[in-house]
Amino acid sequence: MEFKQTTILGFFDSSQKNYEIPVYQRAYAWDKKNWEIFLEDIVEQLNGDNSYFYGNILLETIKKDRNYEVIDGQQRLTTLTIFMRALLNVIEHRKNDSLLDDFDIEEKIRIYIKNSGNIKLRPVEYDRACFDAIIVDNKNKFEFNTPSQKKMFEAKEFFTKKLSDLSTNKVLDIFEKIEYTELTTIELTSKKDAALMFELQNNRGKDLTNMEKLKSYFMYQMYVYSNEDETNTNIENISNIFKDIYKLINDIKLDEDSILIYHNQAYIKGYPYRTLEDLKDEFKKTEDKIFWIKEYINELHTTFSNIKKFELFSSKYKSYLEHLGISAFIYPFIIKGFKFFGNDNYKLDELFKVLEIVLFRAKLINSRANIQERLNKILLGFEGDVNTLKRNIKNKLNESWYWGDENTENHFNTENMYDNNVLNYLLWRYENFLQSKGYNIKNFSIENEQIEHISPRQPNNGVIENGYDIDENSEYDEEFHTEYLNCIGNLMLISGSHNASIGNKPFNEKLNSYNKNPLLNQQAEIKSFAKEEDGKPVWKKESIDERHKKIVDFGLDTWSL
Template identity: 45%
Template sequence: MKFNDVNICTFFDHQGIQFSIPAYQRAYSWEGLQTKVFLEDLLEHKNSDKANPYCYGNILLETIKEGKKYEIIDGQQRITTLSIFMRCLLNIFSERKKNGKVFKISDGSELDIVFQEDTYFVNHGIIKLCPTHYDKLCFDSIIIENKDTFICTTPSQERMLAAKRFFTDELHKLKDEDLVAIFETIDNARVNSIELHGKKESALMFELQNNRGKELTNLEKLKSFLMYQLYVYSPTEETDSNIEYVSNCFNPIYSCVSRISLQLGDDEDDWSGQMVSEDNILIYHSYAYSKKNFNYRNINDIITEFKDVPKENKVAWIKDYASKLKDSFLSIENILTMNDSYLDKLKNMKIPFFVYPFLIKGFPKKESLPKLFHLMEVISFRYKLINSRADIRGRLNDLIRTFDGDVELLSHEMKAKMEEAYYWSDRKFVEILNGAMYQKGRTNPLTIYFLWEYEQYLQRKGYIISGKIKIADESIEHISPQTEPDEKVTSGYEIDETGFYTKEFRENYINKLGNLMLISQSHNSSIGNNPFKDKLKSYIENPILRQQAHIKDFVADMKNLVWDSKSIDLRHDEMLKFACKRWSFNI
């Protein structure tokens, strides 16, 4: 281990030296807040006591070739940001120099822009900083080649480009003397570079280092812990190879995280309802494979589990854990891109947290995935419909612990487990469907989801509209219209002699499934509280959805065209039979 307390200029200014960021490290992660603080620190320091140089902290380096090539073990975010910043600063100097400006530094000499570019970017054809492979193309383009645009393919590339634009915009606002002061602040800033020899030293120091900048994710903390434990428990001759094995497992994990983030864009919870972030995938993996399963809380549970492993098995445990964790990340990524109708329904419904572990463990048996997606859609719909305060995790713990991809066995076990508690039973499911399925003043996405599924069922019974059926601004139509208690109802509905709904009808029928229908918002608004015969005519003449034209089949009195409790009960019974079959565990 070698310690070097040098200034930033000396750190970079070695002919032929190259710093690279190993593949198992995360991609560039600094965002607006971190880059803003970086600049604010420099602006604050330029006005402070120059006797105390700016401190850039520790940089951990693994020596690949003495004096020539190093891997950055800790400090990659700071070094990458510094490189981006220096490119922007030197660009501003170059622009103003073309306009006749001369920049003098403290020793009276003129600032040599070409020399600084050789120092920080490329010297004798050797690029000073090589980011991870998924950032390198962008970095080389906008920093080394100094291009202003780049077509980004990952979120980390977008962050690099955003950082360059931010620093460029902010530096343009500063006076010449301020730019020179910032340059000298950086050039003289102190950095303590720690050169480590071999991966076991790197693992030990990374574990002990107090990282600056953006806080480590739980995944990164866990990686650090695992590598340090390999250092502790590996036979000396196997240490490097064991640490390399775990590093190689984390390489595809971080690549996977970048690709998933790109697919989801800014709204990471749009796909699932639970953010598909690296930390959450770690949680789903732990639900699937840890001893606590759904009772897993945080990475301390993993650490505790590791401590219980016999000493002679610890290295094998770590390698097996890292390999399975890699597989879990890749499984989630692959599932994101799959084309399956029930998976699409899961996505539309927003996937509950407990589904992911089953998907992770079931993914290897790809031939069973369609049935697994179907089963997960069933339990998800019932879970969201029942919405009980009872914790479903306790009922699923034994199931996820023993699940090995056999979906038929899982469906039987899940049905039995749910029937053990009234809250999750078929009786509770039917009870809720028999109640009010619409609440005024609230969104009713689950009822809309139900009505869309009912529509597909009706389509299969008769004609089928090709492609995906869509209606503009879907809404829920009350066939017997909603009215205020003191508002009279028009003709064709079950009303008393004074023209009002009875209390029983209002409480038990208005919001019942049999009285609810999917319709466009414009159609809904146009028919409002019209007489039933007018409503029915509009349904029949505008049968975009089969359930609209289907209403006439439940009218008990076609002569007088009355939509009453008998009609609602008839339609409700059919919808209930559909639901009990559609969301049965007997897939």
């Protein structure tokens, strides 16, 4: 183990030296907030006399004075290299400025970016083509395949824009400050030492993801508990599995730490799982710790793989779940479902159907009571039998009352459905029901989607037009205001432009508009509920009651367990 005090200039200034980020490390993940802090720190240092300290960089020596793997510090080094490229671009753009007469830009490119065929920093393998194009070769276009590639491009654009706003004097001051910024390199010669130091570094409060903390913790535990002749092999095993997990992360929309939580809820402790300390407590109870770690990380890899499969999965109830908005408590069931059902699409969609019902009820009722407490034992006991799962959930939700059949019906019949956060989703599912072939709510949309009050809310001028349930003063009675105006029987999906065009017009004019432009069948069917008075259609309590009952019956049937 070797400690070296150096500067950023000293760190990069060698024709042969290069640094590689191994593929078991996470890809580039810094965003605008991190870039802003990075730049603010540098600018702030310009006002002081003290040297700027960039921290420790932990390296594994592959070939002394030539090739190193970056064990810790990859986000900072990648950002630094991108920043130097942006800084050199700004200087290049101002090359005719007399202040830059003595600045050798080609020399700086050789030091920080590329010296002949030696590229100074190599990111994770699957991002190298992008890095080489936009940073090394300084191109402005690339077909991004991973979120990390897009972040590298955006970082270059961000720094270029910010630096372009500064004077040439200030740009040169920043360059000099960066070159003589101090850092410490810690060079290690084996995977064992790397595991030990990485864990010690991470215990110093560094801002890492929980996935990175878990990786370092397990590598260190392998160091502690492995037989001496198996230590390197076991640590490499951890590295290789995390390499595959990080490859998967780049293809997944859900963030890695959330997946880690859902995985541990599915297999470790249920919903009460909160932090890595819960996981460590379980680990400490085991006798064969090496076996436990290997089993755990293999299962974790399977979970990430299955989350990717889920995101690519196409089915009716999966699309319903997504349109409804998947709450966190649903994902542990999805993770276990893919484990038990594999590629059985029918069983998976049956599971999604059950989960959609539970999720819909939870969002419809939106109780302060904790649904996770009720489902925890069911989650931990779920081993792939959907019928048993459905029966257990039904019994538990009815036993709890909050999300049971009775309270679900109560909420369908609420007098103020207008403010419920599942109203739009419910009316889209109702539209599917009305269509002979059905719309796919994921793929079909209406422009500027809004909710129409068929009997209009009180207009600004206080006058409600004819055809509605009003008295001689053109006003609704108290019962209509409290029980009918915002109930589901009086609410309908409509486009924003259509809604604006009909406003608070008399009902017969609204009805003609619905009939002429029935984009949705729920608009066209209003005529079947309308009554007639004095030869004109009217929309009163009786009509609303009939439509309300039809939609409620549909809802109770659709979201029944």
